[in-house]
Amino acid sequence: xxxxxxxxxxxxxxxxxxxxxxxxxxxxxxxxxxxxxxxxxxxxxxxxxxxxxxxxxxxxxxxxxxxxxxxxxxxxxxxxxxxxxxxxxxxxxxxxxxxxxxxxxxxxxxxxxxxxxxxxxxxxxxxxxxxxxxxxxxxxxxxxxxxxxxxxxxxxxxxxxxxxxxxxxxxxxxxxxxxxxxxxxxxxxxxxxxxxxxxxxxxxxxxxxxxxxxxxxxxxxxxxxxxxxxxxxxxxxxxxxxxxxxxxxxxxxxxxxxxxxxxxxxx
Numbered sequence: 678x679x680x681x682x683x684x685x686x687x688x689x690x691x692x693x694x695x696x697x698x699x700x701x702x703x704x705x706x707x708x709x710x711x712x713x714x715x716x717x718x719x720x721x722x723x724x725x726x727x728x729x730x731x732x733x734x735x736x737x738x739x740x741x742x743x744x745x746x747x748x749x750x751x752x753x754x755x756x757x758x759x760x761x762x763x764x765x766x767x768x769x770x771x772x773x774x775x776x777x778x779x780x781x782x783x784x785x786x787x788x789x790x791x792x793x794x795x796x797x798x799x800x801x802x803x804x805x806x807x808x809x810x811x812x813x814x815x816x817x818x819x820x821x822x823x824x825x826x827x828x829x830x831x832x833x834x835x836x837x838x839x840x841x842x843x844x845x846x847x848x849x850x851x852x853x854x855x856x857x858x859x860x861x862x863x864x865x866x867x868x869x870x871x872x873x874x875x876x877x878x879x880x881x882x883x884x885x886x887x888x889x890x891x892x893x894x895x896x897x898x899x900x901x902x903x904x905x906x907x908x909x910x911x912x913x914x915x916x917x918x919x920x921x922x923x924x925x926x927x928x929x930x931x932x933x934x935x936x937x938x939x940x941x942x943x944x
Contacts (some may be wrong), residue, residue: 731850737817767935772806776848783843784813784814785814789903839857
């Protein structure tokens with residue numbers, strides 16, 4: 678059984694899982710749009726095609742699928758996941774959060790931030806029955822995802838985009854905001870580390886075998902130090918920033934609701 682005590686369940690029942698061994702996956706309708714395979718299709722009743730937003734979500738990996746990869750990245754995330762513990766008050770907040778949210782983690786497996794921060798997002802999604810998390814990698818075909826995010830260009834070179842990013846969508850698949858690649862409190866730690874290792878950026882751009890070996894060693898050292906930083910307090914800083922973002926949405930919704938009630942003459 679996975680370390681979180683079970684699989685991550687979709688928050689919305691009509692979100693269909695990606696194609697797998699036990700799931701034949703969507704099929705093409707007559708007009709070429711993808712349709713979910715199910716009882717309606719088998720019985721001859723026309724099934725509605727999946728919306729582009731839902732398709733971008735269902736074609737991404739679930740946390741369980743990501744962790745099942747027998748790769749260095751998958752094993753690192755699995756190990757790091759064991760270190761992430763949430764405060765009781767944070768567990769309560771995310772468990773009680775009233776709105777359905779769709780989260781997409783856009784990650785690069787070449788950056789230490791992914792190994793450190795992605796497990797925190799997984800823990801938060803695990804806490805909430807209304808948050809569904811899926812994962813896209815920067816090496817995937819992002820053509821389905823790109824049209825959904827209006828403040829990032831995911832169709833061109835991603836080198837200018839700092840990953841990982843958590844892309845947040847509401848129940849209606851409307852893009853709301855993004856968070857990442859790390860909490861603000863991590864900046865002083867990273868700046869101090871880079872000052873101690875000025876060769877880091879030079880080695881990153883040097884494609885020689887010797888330089889890449891040295892760069893890989895530095896990445897391992899940075900990842901290890903980051904685990905110490907986060908386990909000493911930055912885990913909670915990360916959770917606090919995401920929680921603050923959701924709390925601000927709640928406050929805005931409540932204010933809009935109160936304004937609407939006040940203006941309603943029948944009220």
